[in-house]
Amino acid sequence: METVSNALEFFVFQVLAQAPVFMGLVAIVGLLLQKKTAREVIEGFLRTLIGMYAFSAGAGLIFNIIAPINEMLKPTMSTVGTYALGEPAFAVAMEHVAQTAVLSFMLGWIIHILLVRIFRKTFKAIFLTLHHMLFDAALVNLFLVFVMKFSGLGLIITAAILCSLYWTISPTIMYHFSKKFNGDNFTLAHKEMIGVTIASLIAPYIGDPIKEDADKLNLPGWLSMFQDVNLTMAITMPIFFVIMGIIVVRTANPAALEVLNSTIGGQNWVVWLILAGIQMAAGIAILIFGLRVFVAALLPAFKGISEKLIPGAIPALDCPVFYSLSPMGTVLGFIGSSVAGILSAIFLLLIKAPLFVYPTLVIAFFDGGVIGVFANKLGGWKAALIGSFIGGLLFHLGVLWINPFTGPLATSGFQFSGSDPAIFWSAVFTAFKWVGGLFGAG
Amino acid sequence: MKKRIKIVTVCSMGLGTSILAQISIEKIVKGTDYQVVIETADVGSATGYAGDIFITTKELIKAFTPPMGTRLVLVSNFFDVEEMRRELLPVLEELS
Numbered sequence: 001m002e003t004v005s006n007a008l009e010f011f012v013f014q015v016l017a018q019a020p021v022f023m024g025l026v027a028i029v030g031l032l033l034q035k036k037t038a039r040e041v042i043e044g045f046l047r048t049l050i051g052m053y054a055f056s057a058g059a060g061l062i063f064n065i066i067a068p069i070n071e072m073l074k075p076t077m078s079t080v081g082t083y084a085l086g087e088p089a090f091a092v093a094m095e096h097v098a099q100t101a102v103l104s105f106m107l108g109w110i111i112h113i114l115l116v117r118i119f120r121k122t123f124k125a126i127f128l129t130l131h132h133m134l135f136d137a138a139l140v141n142l143f144l145v146f147v148m149k150f151s152g153l154g155l156i157i158t159a160a161i162l163c164s165l166y167w168t169i170s171p172t173i174m175y176h177f178s179k180k181f182n183g184d185n186f187t188l189a190h191k192e193m194i195g196v197t198i199a200s201l202i203a204p205y206i207g208d209p210i211k212e213d214a215d216k217l218n219l220p221g222w223l224s225m226f227q228d229v230n231l232t233m234a235i236t237m238p239i240f241f242v243i244m245g246i247i248v249v250r251t252a253n254p255a256a257l258e259v260l261n262s263t264i265g266g267q268n269w270v271v272w273l274i275l276a277g278i279q280m281a282a283g284i285a286i287l288i289f290g291l292r293v294f295v296a297a298l299l300p301a302f303k304g305i306s307e308k309l310i311p312g313a314i315p316a317l318d319c320p321v322f323y324s325l326s327p328m329g330t331v332l333g334f335i336g337s338s339v340a341g342i343l344s345a346i347f348l349l350l351i352k353a354p355l356f357v358y359p360t361l362v363i364a365f366f367d368g369g370v371i372g373v374f375a376n377k378l379g380g381w382k383a384a385l386i387g388s389f390i391g392g393l394l395f396h397l398g399v400l401w402i403n404p405f406t407g408p409l410a411t412s413g414f415q416f417s418g419s420d421p422a423i424f425w426s427a428v429f430t431a432f433k434w435v436g437g438l439f440g441a442g
Numbered sequence: 443m444k445k446r447i448k449i450v451t452v453c454s455m456g457l458g459t460s461i462l463a464q465i466s467i468e469k470i471v472k473g474t475d476y477q478v479v480i481e482t483a484d485v486g487s488a489t490g491y492a493g494d495i496f497i498t499t500k501e502l503i504k505a506f507t508p509p510m511g512t513r514l515v516l517v518s519n520f521f522d523v524e525e526m527r528r529e530l531l532p533v534l535e536e537l538s
Contacts, residue, residue: 131457186521227454227505230486285486292456296482299461300468317521318458324518327501366454 019098020052026102027297034301044297051293058286059091065276065283066413068263069241072248073356075255077349081244081356084363084399084417086135086191087287092412093138097145104159105137109302111164117310125171125316126306129189130299131291132318136163136191136425139406139416143429146407148436162428170420171316173197181209181377182325188374189316191418192367195394199371199387203379206387212380214328214372226334226365230285236361238277245273284362319370326373332381333372333388337364340392348397357399363417368392391419398422405429444538446477450493452502453520456484463497463520470527476534494537497530513537 015021027048031041070080093101109127116123127133140159144150150158167189174188177200188196203209226232248256249269264272306313323330341359348356368388375387395418402421403410415421449467453460460482471478483491485506488498496508497515508514515529 128462129458227502228485229455230484231505285484288455288457288484289487292482292484295457296461296464300465303465315521317462320454320459321462321519321521323501324499 019094020049020056022099022102023052023294024048026106027294030298030301034304044293047293048297051290053290054286055091055094055290058283058290059088061286062088062280062283063413065279068259069244069273069276070413071259072256072263073244075253076248076251077352077356079348079352079354079356080411080413081358082399082403082413082415083358084360084395084415084422085284086132086417087284087291088414089409089412089416090131090135090138090291091287092409092414093142096408097138097141100145100156100159101134101138101141104141104156104163105134107156108137108160108163108167109133111160112167113306113309115164115168116306116313120310120313123168123172125175125187125189125314126310127167127171127189127316128299128303128306129316129318130295130302132189132191133163133167135416136166139421139425142406142409143425143432147405147429147433166420166424171314174316175314177374177378178322182322184314186321187314187316188319188322188370190319190367190370191416191420192319192370192391192395193420194423195367195371195387195391195419196374198390198394199375199383200378202390203375203383203387205379206375206383207380209376209378209380209383212382214332214376214381214384215326217328217381226361229288229362229365230281232362232365233281233284234278236277236359237280238274240358241273241277242270245269319366322370322373326376328381329372329374329376329384330369331372332376332384333368333370333391334361334365335368336372336385336388337368337392337395340364340368340389341396344393344396353400355400355403357396359396360417363395364388364392367395367418394419395422398426401426402429444475444477446479447495447534447537448493449478449480449495449497450483450488450491451480451520452483452485452488452496452498452506454485454502456482456487459520460484463517463526466520466523466526467497467530469523470530471534476538478534495530495533497526 024045028041028045031044073079073081116126137159140162144155144159170193171187171189173193178187260269338361341364345359371388371391372384376384399415399422403415451460451463464480464482467480485502488506489509493512495513495515500516500518503516513533515533517525517529
């Protein structure tokens, strides 16, 4: 017996405790469910390991940059900067709650499938944007562990239930709006339920979707450059960093200047900040590369299972599938949310807020873009601009609300993105904490 | 046995829709004797991937260039299996 328990202990603490190995084993489950050959399963396992180690390396690269920049901002403006983007935020979460987050993600998905299967008349769509499900599970885990002090099985089950309810309700609400222009083809599974809902509700009052269709407008083609996440980062981050640098140097706080000088080590600070911004883009590229193999190993299995168990369910998919329905709505959405992000940043600097939120143009493209599609289809181009502007305000300023709920993520320089973490999950966590307080927990 | 063809599906991040495209392709080749290997990529790094066929959408092709000597298949919707079948099968047949 003792050898068995020793072997089990070895397996749990030496093998499973390593997040990449754990993710690799989960990938094996996904590949086996797809009835892949032995060769493909081993390949998938090894590629997931490589991907997850690359993921940590990418995370290391961006934290080496964001950390000194925040060190300079703190004494200068008594603020720290945070950048709302799921991938690096997930990387931070994985250092603290990797196993429980992945387990609650898997259990949550099973509950989600059962809910849709049992309540088919009410809930019609299956959530299939797997990387956002991982991010949701990680976010809920951070809250439950660091704010509510949950652990073990209770943690996994509570997180799984909260996530599964969101994954079940959110695409059904999105379907209510998308069926008007996209029928039963597919609907949206994205962390932008709040933004899309608000834009879709006000759109019909703003304009006429047929007479004022954005896709009849002629907009410049170079805007499609923002499709490339890495380029968007490489263009915008150096600009933001240099603006921050100018503020730091102008204010000339001695502590901040010392951090600056020791970080750049003789290099010109403007050059250093520009290259630092580009290295951020490189780090994000590595993060995405790392995550890709894992998602590719699991998503086909998830899709296969849901099709077998719930034939005829509407697939709820990631936002880019919507862009082809209204390319110009996407571009207007990007513009509206970008303007909102830049105005939010200026506002936070002026009121000397304790947390500064960088304008996230990557999210302005993805989330703002999908808001633009819904709003254009329901209220024309003015609705696309106004709806995505409101969404942009929510997912930039809302970061101040969600941030204190996220434990170590709150001081990492990154935060989960989108109006659902910023508004929906903040509201859920506030309510959860209040109820917990009634029972003396948390 | 037909030649093994490597297909690269390209979307903005290589995380969401390109994997849906992968699923569509697997459906299409299932039951045929085409031998395919599918990899997903993002527009930023897709040019650096090795492959025989690159599949992307009509919007995304504006944001990257497929490597020299590869075949490009453009679709309007990754999720439309019928459109994918129509566009992809002739190219597969030619290369196999």
